[in-house]
Amino acid sequence: MVELMAIYVLWLREIKKLFREKERIIGSVAMPLMFLTFLGFGFEKMAIPGLNGVDYIKFLVPGMIGMNMLFGSMFSGISVLWDKEFGFLKEIMVAPVSRISIALGRIAGGASTGLIQGLILFALSFFFGFAFPATWPLYRIAGGFLLMLIFMGLISLVFISLGLSFASNMRDAQGFELIINFVMFPLFFLSGAVSPIVNLPFPLLVLSYLNPLTYGVDGIRRALIGASMFSLAYDLLLCVVASIIMVSIAAFFFDRSESV
Numbered sequence: 001m002v003e004l005m006a007i008y009v010l011w012l013r014e015i016k017k018l019f020r021e022k023e024r025i026i027g028s029v030a031m032p033l034m035f036l037t038f039l040g041f042g043f044e045k046m047a048i049p050g051l052n053g054v055d056y057i058k059f060l061v062p063g064m065i066g067m068n069m070l071f072g073s074m075f076s077g078i079s080v081l082w083d084k085e086f087g088f089l090k091e092i093m094v095a096p097v098s099r100i101s102i103a104l105g106r107i108a109g110g111a112s113t114g115l116i117q118g119l120i121l122f123a124l125s126f127f128f129g130f131a132f133p134a135t136w137p138l139y140r141i142a143g144g145f146l147l148m149l150i151f152m153g154l155i156s157l158v159f160i161s162l163g164l165s166f167a168s169n170m171r172d173a174q175g176f177e178l179i180i181n182f183v184m185f186p187l188f189f190l191s192g193a194v195s196p197i198v199n200l201p202f203p204l205l206v207l208s209y210l211n212p213l214t215y216g217v218d219g220i221r222r223a224l225i226g227a228s229m230f231s232l233a234y235d236l237l238l239c240v241v242a243s244i245i246m247v248s249i250a251a252f253f254f255d256r257s258e259s260v
Contacts, residue, residue: 014109063193077163147223161250
């Protein structure tokens with residue numbers, strides 16, 4: 001019970017921080033909206049290999065949701081470094097709970113804030129021309145929305161855990177930002193978020209297949225427009241496996257990290 005309470009308190013802290021810092025919400029959706037504006041309208045008439053009949057804006061929106069989840073999730077790890085600097089982490093480390101519970105609380109909080117930010121971006125995408133397929137009945141739309149939430153949550157778990165793993169092994173916030181930027185952009189561009197990966201040269205195609213975000217974006221695309229490269233079950237399986245592995249790695253590194 002104490003362990004669950006610790007997870008809940010840390011989760012609640014992240015939620016309160018999000019709503020108190022309105023600029024975080026604005027910043028999280030600003031870049032994806034820029035991509036939607038300039039790429040979505042600029043390449044509106046572009047044919048998409050393997051997805052005939054799909055408008056580019058509809059192809060792009062799932063990728064921008066994945067981008068939002070990736071960037072917001074990985075940068076959430078920087079809060080660990082700020083907590084180290086200001087002494088908050090040292091205080092919670094002496095609490096009678098395991099470090100793994102503390103890590104899980106942070107991951108749960110980060111995943112929840114990521115979902116909120118992603119849903120805001122999804123709502124705004126309708127103003128840019130996104131729409132569910134006109135032939136879908138209401139139950140299909142509801143099912144697609146639920147599937148989108150599942151994939152968003154899994155993406156967030158994977159990359160919050162990755163950010164936490166980096167932060168647990170670093171002391172400098174500026175160094176963390178440099179490393180994260182170096183990692184994030186290749187993950188983003190190799191995920192098929194802005195263009196299909198089928199035309200990539202073989203070495204980059206292999207990297208795309210090793211990228212968990214590829215399957216998260218593909219799953220969201222299946223949920224929202226009914227078109228994807230892989231089957232829904234395949235996307236879901238790989239995202240679940242990746243999230244379990246990454247959460248375990250993050251908990252391991254956080255448990256071994258120094259609090260001061």
